[in-house]
Amino acid sequence: MPSAVAAAATDHARDLDRLTAEIAGLEAGPGPQNAEDATRLVSCRVNRASLSGDVGELRAAAAAVDVQLVRFGPWPDLCYLRASVHLKQHELPEALRSLAAGEGLAGSPDGRAVRADVELQLGRYGDARRAYERLASETGSWDMLARLAHFEAMLGDPTRAEELYADAADEITAKELRSYAWVETERGRLHLRHGRLAEAERHCERAADAYSGHWVVERRLAEVRAAQGRLDEAIALAEACAERTGRPELAQAVGGLLRRTGAGAEARAWHERALAGYLESADLGEVQYLHHLAEHLTGVDGESTTAVLWAERDHALRPHFATEAALAWALHVDGRRERAVALADRVLASGASDPPLVARMTAVQAGQGIIPVGGSGGR
Amino acid sequence: MADHNDPNAVNSIFSDIDVSAADVYDMFGYPSPDRSDGERVVIALTFASVPTAGVFDTDMLYRLLVTTGSRVVWPDDDRSLDGLLGYVGAVKDKYLGELRPAEVRVRAGADREARIDFLNFAGGSFSATVELDRPTTEKAPDGSAIRLFLGGRDDAFFNDLPGFFRSINYAPQFYHVPHTRPDLRELPIPKTLLELEGNHLFNFDPEHPRLGRGEKIDLPPGPYTWEGDRFAKDADGNFRFVYSGEDAQAGRNVNAIVLELPLRYLTGEPERHRIVNVWGESWVLKAAKKVETIPDDPLWIEHPRAFLDWIRLDAELKRYKLVDTVGQPFADAGLSEREDNRQLGANNFWLAPHFVKRLAHLGWGFGPSISALGLKTSFDHDDSPVSVHRTYSLAATAFPRVRRLVFQRLNMPDDSWNPSGADIPLRRSFEIFVPNVCAIDMDTTGTWPFGRRLEDQVATRFLSLFLDMEAELGGRPYHLELLNDQALWDAAPITPKTPPNPLRNDLDFLPEFPYLAAPHA
Numbered sequence: 075m076p077s078a079v080a081a082a083a084t085d086h087a088r089d090l091d092r093l094t095a096e097i098a099g100l101e102a103g104p105g106p107q108n109a110e111d112a113t114r115l116v117s118c119r120v121n122r123a124s125l126s127g128d129v130g131e132l133r134a135a136a137a138a139v140d141v142q143l144v145r146f147g148p149w150p151d152l153c154y155l156r157a158s159v160h161l162k163q164h165e166l167p168e169a170l171r172s173l174a175a176g177e178g179l180a181g182s183p184d185g186r187a188v189r190a191d192v193e194l195q196l197g198r199y200g201d202a203r204r205a206y207e208r209l210a211s212e213t214g215s216w217d218m219l220a221r222l223a224h225f226e227a228m229l230g231d232p233t234r235a236e237e238l239y240a241d242a243a244d245e246i247t248a249k250e251l252r253s254y255a256w257v258e259t260e261r262g263r264l265h266l267r268h269g270r271l272a273e274a275e276r277h278c279e280r281a282a283d284a285y286s287g288h289w290v291v292e293r294r295l296a297e298v299r300a301a302q303g304r305l306d307e308a309i310a311l312a313e314a315c316a317e318r319t320g321r322p323e324l325a326q327a328v329g330g331l332l333r334r335t336g337a338g339a340e341a342r343a344w345h346e347r348a349l350a351g352y353l354e355s356a357d358l359g360e361v362q363y364l365h366h367l368a369e370h371l372t373g374v375d376g377e378s379t380t381a382v383l384w385a386e387r388d389h390a391l392r393p394h395f396a397t398e399a400a401l402a403w404a405l406h407v408d409g410r411r412e413r414a415v416a417l418a419d420r421v422l423a424s425g426a427s428d429p430p431l432v433a434r435m436t437a438v439q440a441g442q443g444i445i446p447v448g449g450s451g452g453r
Numbered sequence: 454m455a456d457h458n459d460p461n462a463v464n465s466i467f468s469d470i471d472v473s474a475a476d477v478y479d480m481f482g483y484p485s486p487d488r489s490d491g492e493r494v495v496i497a498l499t500f501a502s503v504p505t506a507g508v509f510d511t512d513m514l515y516r517l518l519v520t521t522g523s524r525v526v527w528p529d530d531d532r533s534l535d536g537l538l539g540y541v542g543a544v545k546d547k548y549l550g551e552l553r554p555a556e557v558r559v560r561a562g563a564d565r566e567a568r569i570d571f572l573n574f575a576g577g578s579f580s581a582t583v584e585l586d587r588p589t590t591e592k593a594p595d596g597s598a599i600r601l602f603l604g605g606r607d608d609a610f611f612n613d614l615p616g617f618f619r620s621i622n623y624a625p626q627f628y629h630v631p632h633t634r635p636d637l638r639e640l641p642i643p644k645t646l647l648e649l650e651g652n653h654l655f656n657f658d659p660e661h662p663r664l665g666r667g668e669k670i671d672l673p674p675g676p677y678t679w680e681g682d683r684f685a686k687d688a689d690g691n692f693r694f695v696y697s698g699e700d701a702q703a704g705r706n707v708n709a710i711v712l713e714l715p716l717r718y719l720t721g722e723p724e725r726h727r728i729v730n731v732w733g734e735s736w737v738l739k740a741a742k743k744v745e746t747i748p749d750d751p752l753w754i755e756h757p758r759a760f761l762d763w764i765r766l767d768a769e770l771k772r773y774k775l776v777d778t779v780g781q782p783f784a785d786a787g788l789s790e791r792e793d794n795r796q797l798g799a800n801n802f803w804l805a806p807h808f809v810k811r812l813a814h815l816g817w818g819f820g821p822s823i824s825a826l827g828l829k830t831s832f833d834h835d836d837s838p839v840s841v842h843r844t845y846s847l848a849a850t851a852f853p854r855v856r857r858l859v860f861q862r863l864n865m866p867d868d869s870w871n872p873s874g875a876d877i878p879l880r881r882s883f884e885i886f887v888p889n890v891c892a893i894d895m896d897t898t899g900t901w902p903f904g905r906r907l908e909d910q911v912a913t914r915f916l917s918l919f920l921d922m923e924a925e926l927g928g929r930p931y932h933l934e935l936l937n938d939q940a941l942w943d944a945a946p947i948t949p950k951t952p953p954n955p956l957r958n959d960l961d962f963l964p965e966f967p968y969l970a971a972p973h974a
Contacts, residue, residue: 149671151631182635247737248737248738254740
């Protein structure tokens with residue numbers, strides 16, 4: 075596992091060690107003997123995979139959930155975990171099937187939240203918003219508030235998004251510092267995308283203070299440093315994240331940063347590494363990297379037609395504003411202006427409010443050149 | 454760009470870290486037996502011994518809130534729902550209006566010390582730093598000697614908790630219940646004191662004799678309802694009790710804050726203010742404040758005994774999140790269904806209609822059980838021969854069923870509770886539970902419901918609310934200790950022949966401060 079090389083004595087490293095030990099304990103001997111212990115085990119594995127960022131570990135965790143589902147049947151907590159992993163892997167029909175398999179799960183707050191996440195991915199914005207609003211009102215829990223905040227950040231009122239993130243952060247106690255760091259990182263991202271670099275830096279640094287050593291925080295901090303023009307720091311942070319996790323999109327981000335410094339050969343190496351990771355995932359039949367693949371190939375000379383194919387495939391699976399925007403951009407670069415503009419019109423009509431995304435779609439409408447949409451990863 | 458959110462990545466359905474230090478258990482309060490220095494009141498808040506007995510969680514803040522007042526008697530002549538809501542409204546105006554509770558605030562520091570603040574008391578405000586697990590005495594600004602103990606103790610609660618959970622069909626005590634299915638906690642089977650024929654999920658299972666007492670199995674597939682029409686009986690015609698009388702808390706430890714305070718420190722009018730109301734709260738530090746407060750708070754280091762004014766402390770409280778409250782026993786487990794959003798402490802006024810509906814729901818379970826045993830119940834169940842699962846959406850519909858239960862005066866077994874001989878009316882259910890405070894009557898012994906003494910078997914007294922206090926047994930009116938009487942069970946057609954809950958704690962209480970027994974090794 076790449077995360078095993080994480081720096082010792084950070085909160086992140088300690089949690090990885092703790093989960094490793096707990097997993098070993100639960101797997102010892104005959105393993106879990108009831109559905110609750112089985113859920114505990116696979117929950118630890120999914121949790122550890124999320125924490126490490128290792129895509130292969132997540133695949134293995136998903137397979138472990140499947141094993142326990144065969145063993146104990148459609149125990150609702152197992153089904154919920156499986157649905158969550160499917161969602162993370164952009165497997166939306168499978169996520170819905172897992173939700174439906176667990177008796178009573180679809181109607182529970184947890185199940186409804188996953189369902190709303192799927193609705194958003196399917197472009198059913200009204201349904202998603204209503205569900206998020208209801209869940210946030212019913213539960214008042216930080217994760218439901220964060221979901222609604224994310225919706226507002228992408229498709230609604232960014233000011234309200236920040237207020238909701240602040241409410242979410244206020245709900246989190248000192249016993250949940252990883253969750254707090256995650257929300258602070260999201261707040262940092264929101265500010266970054268609106269060009270408020272000082273606020274973005276403050277939230278990301280606060281996240282790092284709350285929970286040290288987490289690649290999720292450090293990758294965002296790298297984006298902030300890049301936006302501040304502190305490229306050396308950004309590259310160091312991004313490289314460390316990419317090495318620790320092995321995630322291809324982080325390799326792509328490093329390549330993007332290196333290209334900005336003029337280190338073309340090194341940039342190419344990182345981009346090739348990213349591309350290899352995307353293609354390996356696609357070869358395995360996975361779909362979670364299709365949008366990264368499309369975005370990557372859109373920026374490579376002579377690959378824009380292939381990029382359109384990947385973007386089409388992703389859009390067919392997840393027809394929402396972000397995949398529409400990626401497809402519009404790929405079509406635009408590929409010179410298919412009419413369809414690109416039609417899609418850009420749809421994206422802007424959806425209420426999309428993310429400034430880089432809006433800028434790119436406006437450029438498509440205007441027939442302008444390349445505008446990066448990512449943080450440090452756009453090219 | 455990432456195009457979707459993923460709080461699931463960090464929000465596991467299983468919490469990584471135990472937060473049960475926030476779980477407050479019991480609030481005790483009674484007049485001290487030691488009157489050598491005038492009237493004193495004993496107050497004890499117990500909570501989970503996390504991380505261990507004698508070590509407090511440094512992210513927690515505990516509050517004990519105190520008000521004093523004269524004994525107010527609500528008129529006896531209006532037994533309507535409007536009358537009940539009128540009472541609730543009057544108490545609400547008082548608690549949310551002019552009343553400003555005094556407060557004891559505790560948070561632990563490193564090195565087995567805790568800071569304790571006394572705020573807004575008649576005898577003055579002050580702070581102290583005390584060593585955990587060591588009884589001590591502090592002098593208040595008015596010279597009052599205040600005894601303190603903060604640390605680990607034996608759990609003073611003695612109770613057949615699994616029996617109670619069996620009576621309300623609370624599945625998580627017996628079964629692995631999915632975290633994603635909160636609707637499967639209290640199953641829609643009639644509440645009952647006697648086993649129901651065919652209630653396979655909750656009747657005693659000889660193949661799993663420790664089910665619910667340490668053993669748990671996976672929840673079988675539904676349906677989770679009960680279609681029977683009678684209580685279960687054995688070959689001898691005996692009912693089977695859902696309770697065992699076993700002390701499920703035996704051998705368990707708690708952490709505790711125990712105080713003994715002069716009444717004159719609490720109020721400038723100790724002759725007139727004979728009622729001391731107290732309730733407890735647990736608060737946990739917010740994440741944002743944890744990040745801010747690393748390293749140590751300089752005030753803690755530099756001015757540990759500094760006087761801390763109210764305004765600054767209110768600012769301090771904003772750094773914490775309220776998690777749990779306790780005033781009356783069973784106000785949570787019995788009447789609020791332990792829902793987080795009902796942790797309102799004394800301010801539980803808006804729950805009054807819920808209390809009526811919940812009492813009626815419980816009554817349909819416990820009332821027919823009591824009748825089947827040949828006793829009279831205060832709940833109107835239309836002579837149902839067996840417990841019924843019934844819920845209410847409207848308090849007005851439920852209220853006629855619980856009118857007597859709510860308004861009847863709760864008889865005491867004898868006069869020992871009132872050694873002063875003062876003219877003190879017996880208490881009624883609605884006065885006990887709204888507001889959710891432990892109301893200590895200083896002219897009594899403080900036995901429940903005139904406070905709560907350590908030796909009170911409150912779980913069984915809670916069940917006695919469902920007895921008809923106008924009925925008689927053996928020529929004596931029913932009373933709050935009736936169900937604790939072994940002779941009653943010896944004569945009843947039931948097995949096992951035991952009071953529902955143990956009659957005494959596993960360890961003897963101490964005759965001197967801090968009164969709760971030392972923790973188990």
